[in-house]
Amino acid sequence: MTTALASGPRQSVFAGLDICREAGLALPDGTHRPVFEDDRWDFTAVIGLPNQMSKVSRRFDFTTITNPRWRVIAKEQITAMLAPRHEAVMPLPRAYRTPLHLLTASGRLAELTRFLxxxxxxxxxxxxxVDAGRCEGYLAHRRYLLDEDGQVVGERSPGTRRAAAQSVVDLVNHRELFSVDRVPEDLRPWGGAAPSVVAEMPCGVGQNKTPPVADTVLQPLLAAARYLVDTLGPHAIDLITQVREADRKWSHRLGDHVFTSTLPEKEIAQLLADYERRGEPLPLAAEHTIRDRLAADGSPEDPLIRISLGLLARQAGFTQFWRKWIPHLRERIEATLAIVGAEKPFGRNASVVDRAVGDGAIAWTLPLDRLEAIAVVGIVRTAAIALLAAVSGMRSSELMELEVGSCRPPEHYGPGLVRYRLASKLIKGQQLGGLADEWVVIEPAYRAAQLLEQLHDNPENGVPLLGRFAFDVRYTWFRNWVNGPAAQRLGLAPIPEAPVSLRALRRTLAIELAYRPGGLLAAKLHLKHIATATTEGYASRPGGAQAELLAEVNKHEAERNLDLVWAEFRNYLQGIMPAGPGARELTEFFAHIDGKLTTGEAGPPKTQRSDREVLNLVTKRAQALHLGAANYCWFTDPSRALCLKLAGTPHADRPLAGMCDSARCPQATHHPCHRPVWAEHAAQTTTFLGSLGPTRKTERARLQADLHRALAVLDSIDTATHQNEE
Known part of the structure; x- marks a missing residue:
């Protein structure tokens, strides 16, 4: 069926339209406003765009569409997506009713360009x-990855396939809007199925495909990040200050130098005399400069091949050091070199710091050239970003919205009670411009943000603190530095090669909080403080981004509890019994589920024939499970909780883990996984008892009671285990 317009091409309904005004996008006064007829729409200056959106995505280039006639179609379709309330768009039955974000529209234009x-x-x-066969052909074209010989070597993601199908469906949905060309009226690609169905996208309900960071990677990553922020951070501030001061005085662009080709013998001699008087080594050139000189037939035996002669010239007040000066000044420079030597200009006489492994002290850095100094500062910045992301749970978009001045003044509520806040914006799911939000964080995250402000090139309030950055690239540089000689001399453990993303760090934090008190975050940070800060952030702003993180944590916590109860029920079936004051009650609960316990005239026990039935029965008990450092707390009856009785709050809805005495609480149980904790406690208590003098009778009595309690718990765990073995 032909789709040629009966009366030929007509004028577009969007002719002369101000795109930003129609789409409700604000621009600063005096900024060029994109018009429909323009082949390039520049939205760079639109007010409220997130920092995460790249400059390329802010520029819509229709000239990349080969067929000039189809550029008009692309403009009409994108305009309909940005301004669905336009009088020409609203009557379309399948048009969008909600304006698309500029980032989404940019992606739609890119895929439409590929299709056309x-x-x-x-x-x-x-x-x-265009018919159904061509639609299938394009989907197959976007579905498979081909090598140079045209052979299929892989398959693209469902998201790519969905975008390909969506570009075709959009042409059908906006058909009546197009002025120069249209798809056939009876075209129904893929039988009218939704693009997600065509792409065979899996259902996203209840799924999170982002894997957490592996333990073997997380531990050295956190250790290195904290060491760089806490130990090297102050020295990095001094280093970047040295670089900026040197640039101000000796840079080609910023320094006040005189251009001359006349030999300044007197000035250079005076400069070298000053070096000798101060005993300061001459500056070495950068490694790449030395390589270039050697490649240009320079002799490795020449002592001046490694000296930064250009820096000497600028320090003497001249723009550059001419090669023709070398024969006249060689003897004088070599004489000074023999007296004071040569070193890279930055990081000299570096301060001494403790090595990460705690086996002594060492200078925090070796001398560096300018590029190396800037690189080290960049590594410290990346460490601060990684630490901030790992212990705050902020999304990448929220990190990029941080500004200089985002560190709110600490709020003091008493001795040792301080609340730290970071101001940012919630971008995901919000209108253009985002929603102002605050994150309650722990002190290490707050210090990391402060360090980023101090390392900023323009530390003025309101300036983006990080702006848009590629974390995967920065992390690769960070890992290479940690695994290199500079970090190894500081005693940092190498980081295994594995991908790490901001999204993976967020999910790792959620899982670690849900599975507390274990986990590698607890080994390096006060995990309880992170959980408290997250909860406080939720209570402070119930609709904020931190509430979403807490919801994710609670979901993982529910899954964890169900898995633990299911595992203990399986242990019960295998004869591995719990220990502790609450062991009998838990065993009776498992016996009831297993159908071995009958009560009164309830009739024969019911046999559970499937795992699903058992999971349904243990779900309620899983909701009452709370993890302690050395026990499981089955918080089914607050009136029986020992911690609440000791605290005088018998009606609380959660146990107080800090006051737990699991050896006496009737709702606490001990399991084989808790034995190492009790064994370590018993060994430490025995060591302390052996070190007490004869006059420390009160302390000895208290420690002796602790030791008896620990040994009793160990004995009960071992007894339950031995019964199973017998």
Whole structure:
């Protein structure tokens, strides 16, 4: 069926339209406003765009569409997506009713451009020639990855396939809007199925495909990040100050130098005399400069090949050091070199710091050239970003919205009670411009943000603190530095090669909080403080981004509890019994589930024939499970909780883990996984008892009671285990 317009091409309904005004996008006064007829729409200056959005995504370039006629179609479709309330768009039955974000529209334009250019390559000159077969062909084209020989070597993600199908469906949905060309009226690609169905996208309900960071990677990553922030951070501030001061005085662009080709013998001699008087080594050139000199037939035996002669010239007041000066000044420079030597200009006489492994002290850095100094500062910045992301749970978009001045003044509520806040914006799911939000964080995250402010090139309030950055690239540099000689001399453990993303760090934090008190975060940070800060952030702003993180934590916590109860029920079936004051009650509960316990005239026990039935029965008990450092707390009856009785709050809805005495609480149980904790406690208590003098009778009595309690718990765990073995 032909789709040629009966009366030929007509004028577009969007002719002369101000795109930003129609889409409700604000621009600063005096900024060029994109008009429909423009082949390039520049939205760079739109007010409220997130820092996460790249500059490329803010520029819509229609000239990349090969067929000039189809550029008008692309403009009409993108305009309809940005301004669905336009009088020409609202009557369309399948048009969008909610304006798309500029970032989404940019992605739609990119995929539409691919489709239209693919049609051109296939020899199609009119959209009327598009049929179901060509739609299938384009989907297959976007589905498979081909090598240089045209052989299939892989398959693209469902998201890519969905975007390909969506570009075709959008052409059908906006057909009546197009002025120069249209797809056939009876075209129903893929039988009218939704693009997600065509792409075979899995259902996203209840799924999170982002894997957490592996323990073997997380531990050295956190250790290195904290060491760089806490130990090297202050020295990095001094280092970047040295670089900025040197740039101000000796840079080609910023210094006040005189251009001359006349030999300044007197000035250079005076400069060298000053070096000798101070005993300061001459500056070494950068490694890449030395390589270039050697490649240009320079002699490795020449002592001046490694000296930064250009820096000497600028320090003497001249723009550059001419090669023709070398024969006249060689003897004088070599004489000074023999007296004071040569070193890289930055990081000299570096301060001494403790090594990460605690086996002594060492200078925090070796001398560096300018590029190396800037690189080290960049590594410290990346460490601060990684630490901030790992212990705060902020999304990448929220990190990029941080500004200089985002560190709110600490709020003091008493001795040792301080609340730290970071101001940012919630971008995901919000209108253009985002929603102002605050994160309650722990002190290490707050210090990392402060360090980022101090390392900033322009530390003025309101300036983006981080702006848009590629964390995967920065992390690769960070890992290479940690695994290199500079970090190894500081005693840092190497980081295994594995991908780490901000999204993975957020999910890792959620899982670690849900599975507390274990986990590698607890080994390096006060995990309880992170959980408290997250909860306080939720209570402070119930609709904020931190509430979403806490919801994710609670979901993981529910899954963890169900898995633990299920595992203990399986242990019960295998004869591995719990120990502790609450062991009998838990055993009776498992016996009831297993159908071995009958009460009164309830009739024969019911046999559970499937795991699903058992999981349904243990779900309620799983909701009452709370993890302690050395026990499981089955918080089914607050009136029986020993911790609440000791605290005088018998009606609380959660146990007080800090006051737990699991050896006496009737709702606490001990399991084989808790034995190492009690064994370590018993060994430490025995060591302390052996070190007490004869006059420390009160302390000895208290420790002796602790030791008896620990040994009793160990004995009960071992007894339950031995019964199973017998």
């Amino acid at each position: 250019n693919w049609l051109t390559v296939q020899g199609v000159t009119s959209l009327g020639e």
